[in-house]
Amino acid sequence: xxxxxxTPRLHLRPLAPSDExxxxxxxxxxxxxxxxxxxxxxxxxxxxxxxxxxxxxxRPPRSRYWVLGLxxxxxxxxxxxxxxxxxxxxSAEVGVMLAGGAGCRGYASESIAALADAVFAxxxxxxLWARHARGNGPALGLMRRLxxxxxxxxxxxxxxxxxxxxxxxxxxxxxxxxxxxxxVAASW
Numbered sequence: 001x002x003x004x005x006x007t008p009r010l011h012l013r014p015l016a017p018s019d020e021x022x023x024x025x026x027x028x029x030x031x032x033x034x035x036x037x038x039x040x041x042x043x044x045x046x047x048x049x050x051x052x053x054x055x056x057x058x059r060p061p062r063s064r065y066w067v068l069g070l071x072x073x074x075x076x077x078x079x080x081x082x083x084x085x086x087x088x089x090x091s092a093e094v095g096v097m098l099a100g101g102a103g104c105r106g107y108a109s110e111s112i113a114a115l116a117d118a119v120f121a122x123x124x125x126x127x128l129w130a131r132h133a134r135g136n137g138p139a140l141g142l143m144r145r146l147x148x149x150x151x152x153x154x155x156x157x158x159x160x161x162x163x164x165x166x167x168x169x170x171x172x173x174x175x176x177x178x179x180x181x182x183x184v185a186a187s188w
Contacts, residue, residue: 005066005118007110012080015056015065022067022076023049026097035133036097068096068111080111082119090126092119108142116146120170127170131163140164147176 005012015023024045026032033039040048055062068078078098085091094115096108112130119125130148132139143150148166 003118005111005114006071007114009071010077010107010110010114011069011071012066012111012114013069015052015067015079017053019067019076020046020049022099023052023079026079026099029100031100032097035136035139066111068098068107077107078111080115082115088127090124092125092128094128094130104138109145112142112146116168116173120173125170127167129165129167131165134162134164147172 004014024040024042027040027045027048028042030039052063052065056065063081063083065082066080067076068080069076076099078096080096081094083093083095085093094112096111098107112128116128119128128148129151130143132143143166146168148168149172151165151167
């Protein structure tokens with residue numbers, strides 16, 4: 001079972017089948033997808049959502065997704081994903097997508113910090129990495145604020161040529177701060 005994560009302003013709960021509308025709205029929105037990829041069609045987004053649910057149902061899960069909800073049941077503002085590298089144990093990609101109007105409010109920083117606390121509290125987890133489109137100033141600031149360091153361009157070219165990749169090592173996170181938010185349940 002996936003554990004809920006908490007920040008001062010957010011309740012990050014595991015993605016559920018009832019979240020299809022939120023997922024599809026994000027992946028079909030041209031403004032949200034501007035710095036990610038081409039927006040998906042409604043049918044493609046629905047298929048992608050079913051694929052994600054399958055990944056979550058696998059044992060062990062092949063990925064983990066959370067809905068970023070404002071505390072006090074004030075609405076959902078986005079999604080966060082954690083996708084382990086199959087060829088690089090202990091390493092995983094993290095990504096956040098925020099609904100229109102939710103960007104540049106610190107929600108991505110809070111959610112990734114909570115995830116880093118949870119991930120690096122687990123034995124064997126050694127690295128998180130992220131990517132964003134070159135020229136995406138808010139994402140660049142987010143990576144720097146959280147202590148991610150840029151990876152060489154050669155690594156980015158292998159995945160998405162116009163992207164910048166970043167990494168955050170466990171020891172760098174531990175050296176940088178005490179755990180940021182509430183402890184995570186052992187079941188995570």
